[in-house]
Amino acid sequence: MHETSVTTRELTRRFGRFVAVDRVSIEVGSGEIFGFLGANGAGKTTLIRVLCGLLKPTTGEATVAGYDVYTQSERIKQNIGYMSQRFSLYEDLTVAENIEFYGGIYGLARTKLRQKEKEILKNFGLHRHADSLTAGLPFGFKQRLALGCAMLHEPPILFLDEPTSGVDPRARREFWDTIHETAGRGTTVLVTTHFMEEAEYCNRVLIMHVGRIIALDTPDALKSRFEKRTMQEVFLELVGKEIGETRTRGQHGEQGEKP
């Protein structure tokens, strides 16, 4: 984790007068699994969309894979995989056709595409559904297909926005195994989640609140700093307090001590 693959400095994005991302500075190393946490509306998706070159920042700086978000968004798109919170699959195509379609977009050669298609169908447990229409698939299967499509061109950086929302506990664990393998091969993974135990699977996590960074560290460091046993308790303490209605109902959270 020496090279940095994502760097931002005082990155800010406004919608009219509303500040969705507020002076965020981060450095993410290659091969790192970097988690974004925060209450609904904290600015996670907005930040990711800026980093993917899909939204221009209002002020501040950011580079992704060495490319500038203001001027080189096309280069960025070639170097990242992005799985959006409302991922876009073609519902009226079959699973295999979706993979072929995305392969076309990324300009994969035919033989390479065949190989990747086999790999995805196998690794994501989709082989039985290759010829099923995407529209009829259970939600969790669509989710896996969307990840597969986002990784087709083997990008060095992956942005995953709530990849496990609505996915059952077994499938979520399999999903995280895949994320770990992918990161183990050197891919940088930036991921958002509302499952706090998944935060523990990240190398570092960023906790956002109304656009700002309120904590950024390894899960272990955060737990010991706030004297909590789990990330769920850390989150409820930190974000709950910010929201102004602390409800740390965790087994160890009754004391309400100051950090």
Place this chain on the structure above:
Amino acid sequence: MTAPETRGIQITNFRKLYGKTEAVKEVSLSVERGELFGLIGPDGAGKTTLMRAVCTLLVPDGGTVLVQGRDAARDIAAVRARLGYMPQRFSLYQDLTVEQNLRFFADLFQVRQKEREGRLEELYRFSRLGPFKKRRAGALSGGMRQKLALSCALVHTPETLVLDEPTTGVDPVSRHEFWEILRAIQKEGTTILVSTAYLDEADRCDRVALMHEGRIVAVGTPEEIKAGFRHVLYRLAGRDARELRRFFSGLPQVHSTQLFGDAVHVVFAKKPGQSDWEEWRHALEGKLEHWSPERPSVEDVFLELIGSGR
């Protein structure tokens, strides 16, 4: 036990086919009036199909579904009039503001003026959308939109409320508050059927059913479900949870292993002895720092029943 026609929901030998696949296979289930009942199960288990049947949205290929005594396949209008339903993918009016959406649904469900304002205030509080009343639904974050959809489904107090994974994408603080609201609605007598992928939420239900491959494989109070765990569970902690898991998953006496945050849950066929632990600790060269018997959670039972994590 109450008579079938006086139950909140009575499903008897229900079957549903899609083409040649049997999505739900001869399922029977009863939910008492005023009960808060949870439905859990892996993707594709048939939960949504079952819920849609309760909501009169599909015709069974066998069996019957009674909702407050009325047949959901025949008495469609009467069932619908007394039912609230939030599908997995709920469509809001993207061009309307938060407030306009809520008022639209309040009108639609004919919520009386004197109850309306109180309910809306309560919903704004849980969703924390109060400051965003004037924002278009289309400009909300994913979770904010989910909370608005949920609020729209909760503006009225129907006899029966069916919620299909309502908390997907909702943050932990709001999830907590959402369940308080569900409890309040239940107190008014509503029968609630709710599915979820967050298994800690199963503990907040009066009873839950676990579905797998179109069947119900367990049903009971959360305590009864947990008591159904058939193996011996230990929680392990140490420097490298993934390494610990790899080690234990290779042992013959281990049934399965799962990561639970920074800990590992190891399921044994029978209780290991102290000497086993000493041997493993030694073999792991200090990586294993802590182990203790663990009370199974609903999630452990779920994983045991659907079989995973060798």
